[in-house]
Amino acid sequence: MKKIAILISGRGTNMQAIVESQLPHEICGVISNNPSAAGLSFAKAQNIDTYVINHRDHPDRESFDKALGNTIAALQPDIIVLAGFMRILTTDLITRFAGKIINIHPSLLPAFRGLDTHQRAITEGVKLHGCTVHFVTPNLDEGPIIAQAALCVRPDDTPQSLADRVLTLEHEILPKTLAWILDGHCTIVDNRVTLDPSIINDSCSFQR
Ligand code: GAR
Numbered sequence: 113m114k115k116i117a118i119l120i121s122g123r124g125t126n127m128q129a130i131v132e133s134q135l136p137h138e139i140c141g142v143i144s145n146n147p148s149a150a151g152l153s154f155a156k157a158q159n160i161d162t163y164v165i166n167h168r169d170h171p172d173r174e175s176f177d178k179a180l181g182n183t184i185a186a187l188q189p190d191i192i193v194l195a196g197f198m199r200i201l202t203t204d205l206i207t208r209f210a211g212k213i214i215n216i217h218p219s220l221l222p223a224f225r226g227l228d229t230h231q232r233a234i235t236e237g238v239k240l241h242g243c244t245v246h247f248v249t250p251n252l253d254e255g256p257i258i259a260q261a262a263l264c265v266r267p268d269d270t271p272q273s274l275a276d277r278v279l280t281l282e283h284e285i286l287p288k289t290l291a292w293i294l295d296g297h298c299t300i301v302d303n304r305v306t307l308d309p310s311i312i313n314d315s316c317s318f319q320r
Contacts, residue, residue: 113136113137113138114137114138114190114191114294115137115138115139115140115187115188115189115190115191116130116135116137116138116139116140116189116190116191116192116193116290116294117139117140117141117142117143117184117187117189117191117192117193118130118139118141118142118143118155118192118193118195119142119143119144119145119180119192119193119194119195119197120142120143120144120146120149120151120152120195120196120197121144121145121146121149121196121197121198121199122146122149122150122151122196122198123149123150123151123196124142124149124150124151124152124154124155124195124196125151125196125279125283126193126195126196126216126282126283126286127142127151127154127155127193127195127196128151128154129282129283129284129286129287130193130195130286130287130290131154131155131158131160133287133288133291135287135290135291135294137190137294139155139160140161140187140188140189141160141161141162141163141183141187141189142155142160142161142162142163143162143163143164143165143180143183143184144162144163144164144165145164145165145166145167145176145180145197145198145199146164146166147164147166151196152164163183165179165180165183167199173200173202174202174204176199177201177202177204177205178204178205180205181204181205181208181209184209185208189212190212190294191212191213191214191290191293191294192209192212192213192214193213193214193215193216193286193290194213194214194215194216194248195216195286196216197215200252201213201248203250206248206249206250207250211247211300213247213248214245214246214247214248214258214289214290214293215245215246215247215248215253215255216243216244216245216282216285216286217229217243217244217245217246217253218230218243218275218278218279218282219232219233219241219242219243219244220240220241220242220243220244220260220262221244221246221253221254221257221260222253222254223238225252225253225254226252226253228271229241230271230272230274230275230278231271233265233274234265234269234270234271234274238265239264239265240262240263240264240265240318241262241263241265241274241278242260242261242262242263242278242281243260243261243278243281243282243285244257244259244260245257245258245259245260245285245286245289246258247300247305249303256300256303256304256305257304257305258289258292258293258298258305258307258315259285259288259289259292259314259315259316260285260315260316260317261281261282261284261285261316261317261318261319262281262316262317262318262319263277263278263281263318263319263320264319264320277319281317281319284317285317288314289315292307292308292311297310297311
């Protein structure tokens with residue numbers, strides 16, 4: 113059984129999707145930078161250990177990341193999932209856990225890195241939008257892509273309606289991707305992810 117640490121900043125529905133997918137692995141901790149993150153209550157109710165490292169208690173990013181890194185290291189996770197974790201991590205922290213951090217991002221990367229992805233998708237008039245699970249590297253939202261799910265943008269979509277529909281896709285691909293990594297089906301070669309042939313078709317999905 114491998115160990116999963118999950119980092120959240122808010123409602124934590126992606127963390128909830130991981131918990132509810134009942135992977136045969138241990139969730140060794142849910143960590144939040146935000147003491148009032150709603151997801152912490154869900155995790156506690158599931159008897160998962162929770163930790164708060166409040167970024168406001170730290171004078172700078174380096175100090176926060178050091179404390180966060182020490183909390184993560186003490187849990188000895190095999191994988192660290194950024195599930196709606198809204199802090200940019202320092203290169204030091206990412207290097208400390210190189211190859212072990214994944215992130216769910218609400219766009220089809222490399223389009224729309226950063227924030228406000230749904231609004232930007234509508235503004236640009238893209239016809240396809242979605243979400244991406246990728247390994248985390250020091251450049252924001254640029255790490256090797258593991259899986260993506262896409263949907264059609266409708267003429268009457270709003271940022272909220274897109275966010276809601278993309279979130280449903282996120283809940284499908286994040287637990288699935290996590291299982292592949294923990295089962296050894298993903299390798300990084302030349303900064304790209306190679307997947308076992310048995311799961312390649314499942315690493316991209318499209319919903320009209
Ligand atoms: C999700 O849509 C996730 O993709 C996004 O925040 C939301 C968190 O929802 N993450 C980012 O924008 C990271 N840059 P959740 O707390 O309900 O899982």
